[in-house]
Amino acid sequence: MSKKNKNTIYILYSLFLTENGEKIVIGGIQKYILGLINVFSKNYHIKIVQRSSYNFYKKYDTYQVLGFQVKENKNLGKQLYKNIETSLKPSDYVIWASDRVSFKISHKKTIAIQHGITFDFIDYANIKFGSLLKKSLILSIFYRFLQYLSAIKYFLRSSTVICVDYNYLNWVRTVLPRRLTNRVSVIPNYSEIPDQPNEKVAPKMINIIFARRFFEYRGVYILCEIIENLSKKHDHIKFGIYGDGPLESYMINRLRNYSNVSFSKFSAKDSLKIPMSYNISLIPTFGSEGTSLSLLESMACYCVPIASNVGGLTNVILDGYNGFLVNPTANEFCEKIEFLISNKTELKVMGDNARKTIEVSFSFMKWKSKWEDIIKTID
Secondary structure, eight states: OTTTTOEEEEEEOOBBTTTTTSSSSHHHHHHHHHHHHHTTTEEEEEEEEEEOOOOOOEESSSEEEEEEOOOOOOTTHHHHHHTTTOOTTTEEEEEEEEGGOOOOOSSSSSEEEOOOTTTSOOOOGTTTTHHHHHHHHHHHHHHHHHHHHHHHHHHHTTTTTEESSSHHHHHHHHHHGGGGGGGEEOOOOOOOOOOOOOOOOSOOSSSEEEESSGGGGGGGGHHHHHHHHHHHHSEEEEEEEOOOTTHHHHHHHHHTTTTEEEEEOGGGGGGGGGGGOEEEEEEOOOEEEOOOOHHHHHHTTEEEEEEOGGGGGTTTBBBBBTEEOSSSSHHHHHHHHHHHHHHHHHHHHHHHHHHHHHHSBBBHHHHHHHHHHHHHHHH
16 A cells, blocks of 8 residues: 555544654553554554643654643543544544543544553542542442443443453453443554574562552552562562552652662563563453563563452463462462462463463564454455
8 A cells, every 4th residue: 555545544543642742652552552553554654632831843764743732631632632633534443542532533443452441440549538548338339330431431432442451351341231242352562572582481589560650559668578578488589679659658668678679660671681580470450460571471471460359360371380379458468479489380381371471472473463354344
């Protein structure tokens, strides 16, 4: 297809570049968008539409970014869409990079991406009447019901919904008429696969990685308790904590006396380099989880994952084969870590199985193929 005859894929999201358009924002959805660019830029024009502090246009080798000033984040998707509506052809595609920015439009070729159920966790600390809500079972149930209604509203806005795990699809089957599941296709997240053998054989020092945003629902408090409990019993364990977030100061202060703990950050280009020096990855999340990128990337690097049995994590890990699934409590995480410390052969075998899982089921090529099939179906 000639460049002139290419159709356009518009990808709408709040922020792909920073508000001033200077650099790409670090985050899972931004990485997802880069993956879509990689898949489709050969056969389509790619235009990313986002909010910005001033209107801008950025052109890159394989895509363009259109930044538009918006009045407020409310109805963000609607405001962004109004800026491209007149240039949109019937043969073009509109992809809402998150269903949370979508709104109902008449354009036929519309896709929303659902990145994991967020309403399996009530963030009491950030709700105006959270303390009252937490004390009342009835109020908590009512609030959860409102969360469900909100999720249904977002689901009904698009004729095609791509979700990253089967947890969401099964929820749709549970609460909505069965015929509506025809809108849903499951395309789990992916990881690139580093071309390195597993050299983590019977290590003397066990290195454990936590690479997540520092939020309560990502398991920050559980992680701190794990470190405190195990550091008292073992002197051959090191913890590498990577990321940032609102609880960063809390974590640094609580763990400041532990010499076996290091804090750092890594860029997207190092996401398959850093985990190679670790043996175990921890995903102690409370909820709001799809098929976690940090989980998949650590598994691609032969790390044995120990994860909470929530969300899309249960679509990736077969308990006891390529990792462990546990309840989100520090004690259960510690039990599995101690098992792996005492069973170095199992550590190696499960690390190999983790890697094999990514190669077979969660590779970029498999993800690419599924997305190409979706576009053909909509055509």
